[in-house]
Amino acid sequence: MTALVELAVEDKIAIVTLNRPEVRNAINDAMRSELVAVLERVAADQSVRALVLTGAGKGFCSGGDIAGMKERLTAPSGQVGFNGWRRQGQVHKSVGLLHGMPKPVIAAVNGAAAGLGCDMALACDFILASEQAAFTMSFVKRGLVSDGGGMYFLPRRVGLPRAKDLIFTGRVVEANEALAIGLADRVTAPDRLIADAVAWACELTQGSSVSIAFSKTILDRTFESTEEQVFALGREAQAVCYTTDEHRDAVTAFLNKAGR
Incomplete structure (x- = not known):
């Protein structure tokens, strides 16, 4: 079929x-x-x-x-x-x-x-x-x-x-x-x-998939949310992003390149 x-x-x-x-x-x-x-x-x-x-x-x-x-x-x-x-x-x-x-x-x-x-x-x-x-x-x-x-x-x-x-x-x-x-x-x-x-x-989709997912979710709510609510959502998302392998690898790669 x-x-x-x-x-x-x-x-x-x-x-x-x-x-x-x-x-x-x-x-x-x-x-x-x-x-x-x-x-x-x-x-x-x-x-x-x-x-x-x-x-x-x-x-x-x-x-x-x-x-x-x-x-x-x-x-x-x-x-x-x-x-x-x-x-x-x-x-x-x-x-x-x-x-x-x-x-x-x-x-x-x-x-x-x-x-x-x-x-x-x-x-x-x-x-x-x-x-x-x-x-x-x-x-x-x-x-x-x-x-x-x-x-x-x-x-x-x-x-x-x-x-x-x-x-x-x-x-x-x-x-x-x-x-x-x-x-x-x-x-x-x-x-x-x-x-x-x-x-x-x-x-x-070249960037972090986690960052994109969080950003999309927050952006889709901006018209219905107050400034404080958007800030709060961003703060919570950022706390999670700090823990991801994508963030760690990106920072490490940048520092290694800058140290050359």
Whole structure:
């Protein structure tokens, strides 16, 4: 059976590929479960330094599977709410694993990132867009709201008024506009997308993996934290960093070089 989520490792960089190209990598329950399992595996693998998320075929991710939505509409009315609540738990688990990954995560957006697909890209630390990429917060067109963290992540990237515009209209944002408004961080040629994502990931992970993990965790909380709270988190993290082999080896190497 073909995996719905593929995992490969290149230069200590995990490449996770959503693999339902026939439906532009729409997320169904089975794919969501596989994605959670793969992300947990990557998070736990200390030999992996960063993660690149992309999609097979022409699309990054077209969002939730419409067939699943149709099935939901036929469920008994008394079960719809609880079934939806339970499904949302899995959605949030997968997005939380992306956002909370203790190593850099790059979304390599190769085509359309719509609805939940856009939310998933926003959950990553960085977005590298192919020139053929397009983003849309299409939930409003289905009578829904962003359920994958987009209402949290998008304003932090593009500002509150622009986030409202993109969410209220559900309009399509092409790659160049995405770069201009901060929705994407870089744009590259389609045939360079994965190679450039891996190269960027390698560049981001030259330093201490412990330092990067702590720094990412603290930075992701800065907008919700006070100055004193950020200082406290930094103090606690630094105390741990003092004890690591990476810190000891780096200081020793520097002193040995300076003493020559």
